[in-house]
Amino acid sequence: MKIHYYLSLIPESLVASMLPPEEFGNYYALGSHKRSRGQAIFFEIDPDKAGEALNRAEAEKRCVPHEDGSPRKSSYLKIYRVLESLPTDCLLKLYLTTDDGRTLALDPTECSEEEDRPLHLYQEICPVTPRVVSKLDPKAFCHRLTSGESPIYVPRIVFAEMKLEELATDPEAREVDNLPYLNLDHLRDCLRELRHTYSKPTKTVIRQMKQDVLFRTIRGGFYLGDKDHCLYYPLPSKEELETTHYAWWRSALSGYGA
Numbered sequence: 001m002k003i004h005y006y007l008s009l010i011p012e013s014l015v016a017s018m019l020p021p022e023e024f025g026n027y028y029a030l031g032s033h034k035r036s037r038g039q040a041i042f043f044e045i046d047p048d049k050a051g052e053a054l055n056r057a058e059a060e061k062r063c064v065p066h067e068d069g070s071p072r073k074s075s076y077l078k079i080y081r082v083l084e085s086l087p088t089d090c091l092l093k094l095y096l097t098t099d100d101g102r103t104l105a106l107d108p109t110e111c112s113e114e115e116d117r118p119l120h121l122y123q124e125i126c127p128v129t130p131r132v133v134s135k136l137d138p139k140a141f142c143h144r145l146t147s148g149e150s151p152i153y154v155p156r157i158v159f160a161e162m163k164l165e166e167l168a169t170d171p172e173a174r175e176v177d178n179l180p181y182l183n184l185d186h187l188r189d190c191l192r193e194l195r196h197t198y199s200k201p202t203k204t205v206i207r208q209m210k211q212d213v214l215f216r217t218i219r220g221g222f223y224l225g226d227k228d229h230c231l232y233y234p235l236p237s238k239e240e241l242e243t244t245h246y247a248w249w250r251s252a253l254s255g256y257g258a
Helices: 021-030 056-062 138-146 184-196 238-242 246-253
Strands: 004-009 012-017 040-045 075-078 091-097 103-106 120-126 131-134 157-162 202-206 218-225 230-234
Touching: 004 021, 021 040, 021 091, 021 103, 056 075, 091 218, 120 138, 131 184, 138 157, 138 218, 138 230, 184 202, 238 246
Parallel strands: none
Antiparallel strands: 004 012, 004 040, 012 075, 040 091, 091 103, 120 131, 120 157, 131 202, 157 218, 218 230
16 A cells, blocks of 8 residues: 655644545544544645655554554654655645545645735744734745744744735724634734834734634635745635535535634
8 A cells, every 4th residue: 555644734743644635634634433523734745855854664664554454544753843844845735624524635836926915814834823913925924934034933834824804904994794703803903003003014813723724714825935935825716616626615614713
């Protein structure tokens, strides 16, 4: 059986598995006996490009079929500082699995500068998990977090931009009932402060992600970057989500406020 290698982002870990991505996502989200639920976000890894960060000999020794011949669903190889240890070009598609085990694959593209919007909301996912508002577009935000120009930085980051709707241009906007955030008044306060009085380009809204990422709140897609590169993993268009990926989208829409 072929061994697949995955970088799980929640929690951060390097995993070997005999399951292909969709089956691995279902297993990782639901477990073997369907007794627990929790979404999964993970990259598939190209082992030929992973270099010394991946000990394939050890993985092949440990990731073997069970006595009854069934595939080994997961074997943990590393649980600390995994994202920064892997070369960017070994990370393939990004997979999003809902808490009922439905998986969507996203392909990477180059990250480009966005249209001018004064305010953004970002959810950092790995290796740290604050939610922040920022005056920076995704590419500039990624560079600030990873360049080392600030004493607080990470070598590499995965994050998503979240929807702000009209709040992206006006923190006082009232027509935002479709935003499912639990503490909208606090978010407004952070946006007001960032726009009018805060000297830095970012401000923390929530210090640590308290629950799963609410996929329906993602604006555009996910980002992977370091000081030299920024990749963008866009979600399909709304039309594609409602047709080609309907089962995944229906599941993603059923999540609760974050």
